[in-house]
Amino acid sequence: MKSKLFTPYTVKNVTIKNRITMSPMCMYSSENEDGKVTDWHLTHYISRAVGQVGLIMLEATTVTRQGQISPHDLGIWSDEHVSGLSKLVAGIKAHGSTAAIQLGHAGRKAIFDGDIIAPSSIPFDESTKKPIEMSKSDIKETIDAFKQGARRAKEAGFDIIEIHGAHGYLISQFLSPLSNKRTDTYGGSKENRLTFLIEVLECVKEEWSGPIFVRISANEYHEQGNQLTDFIYYSKEMKKRGVDLIDCSSGGVVRTAINVFPGYQLKYAEAIKKEADVATGAVGMITSGLQAEEILQNNRADLIFVARELLRDPYWPRTAAKELGEEIEPPKQYGRSW
Template sequence: MNSKLFSPLTIKNVTLNNRIVMSPMCMYSCEKEDGMVTPWHFTHYVSRAVGGVGLIIQEATAVTPQGRISQRDLGIWDDVHIEGLKKLTNEIKENGAVPGIQLGHAGRKAEIEGDIIAPSAIAFNEHSKVPNEMSVAQIQETIQAFKTAAERAKEAGYEVIELHGAHGYLINQFLSPLCNQRQDEYGGNATNRYRFLQEIIEAVKPVWNGPLFVRVSANEYHQDGLTADDYITYCTLMKEQGVDLIDVSSGGVVQARINIYPGYQVPLSEKIKHGSDIPTGAVGLITSGLQAEEIIQSERADLVFIARALLRDPYWPRSAAEELRVSIESPVQYERGWR
């Protein structure tokens, strides 16, 4: 079979061996609540590189201590993190994959000790802390934190950066009218709600010349929330700013019932790809090689982001290749078992 899934793709100055991406998934595995890489992270990520993934995007990595989802999240808020992250990226590259990192800030969804911050003082749910509304000074400090994190990511050897603008975390909180009720220059209308992300992109671009992705939640599953049509506008603006690809997910801004089925978010990716004329990644219950191939062949997305399927099978690309009857290169050490 002439597989497009297993064909290379060049994005800006980086070439991926195939269109398979390990989707960022938090491991909550830092041992001392210091954000440092642990042996677990080496085992987890490098095994997927050995398994044939084209691009590995590291879990949401906090740009400030206050921005962690949990106190066991990886961090990139201090230069002390660079050494461990650099060792990790080196091992990923040595085993054939491109290392990427998702930079994030949890905002009102942070489950940490002390105060948390958000665009508005609205808790995520009745069990969550009420965040402090961010001052303009805090907003500017956070934008600077994303810029500094991008500089550290470059020094640590990452080749792709993804900004986490989905799943109800801080960037998403600014974008959404459900949790941004500000009336200053960072709220009140769609243009102002976009300003926080706009200024993060503006801050990151001068220090980062590699591919820049943004993950979005293109459906908030609420009558007053954002939809893919709203994100066509936002993603067009991101393209104008130099964003290279939109990683299209959904949900997480508020608690909502979601009708989940195989590939349920793929139509959102397809709509944004063609509506904003920008490359996209599709994610969400993509579990088989045939399914992934159809998404790429039909131009519904440019990359497929595999999540839980890669937790179950670190060698999912090999399984997909077998299903598609495609021959792929195996690690020399595994040739006896792979052929």
């Protein structure tokens, strides 16, 4: 029986050649704080496409300069970013991989010389800058920045957009009662805290008709924070708005110790897939082909997001295929030794 890991996955009008996804990971490699693609990005991402990863997802690419996780992360806040991103997309697709981009804004976790913004004026911790509470005008401008980011992503040729709603960054901050103390329509109840994300999604869809994923932190690891049941609700609401897949990570809203072990976040992908009836991506210490195959064969998730293991082994799909007794087509240049 053919392993499910190496079967195609179709979402809307996009078919990914296998279920292996390169999880978004910051590279801190843009020069001059300009957010532009460099030779490093071309080498890093395209080599994983050569390695036969089905879906290559770029790191959190910020929709405003003010919202960068670090001054050296990729950006999409200007039309000047499109040419470099287009070159990168072309290189990824040349080797048969699907190209995705994660659009994000760091909110109170941004590293920026000027003011930073957040749902409420609460710093991440005692060592970080205190953000300014976003006005309605700030909210409107930021939502529009996501919309313009989607437009530029389309111009650059990406196949899939993921909205970064995890790890304590801006959208995650709006969703969480730990970081959102607003009393207007963007805060208070669970329904109100979801409003910002819903408005981002609606604006993105004005520019983008392709697949949309959303990454969430399905556990905030705090008794007063969001729990899995909250994210099942959020996921149902996102599905109603046309989200195609929920990428299930965890943590990052507040500093806390997380008990990490192989597949430690899998239960979130499995529960949301079952309870919200939406496709999910599993991520978190998935390092072997057998482990990935078990997840898929038992219908616990739809895509496998591989992070650090792809840093260690750019040809991990080949490694996983050998483990599963599969043969995958090599790049013709590597045929003699694949």
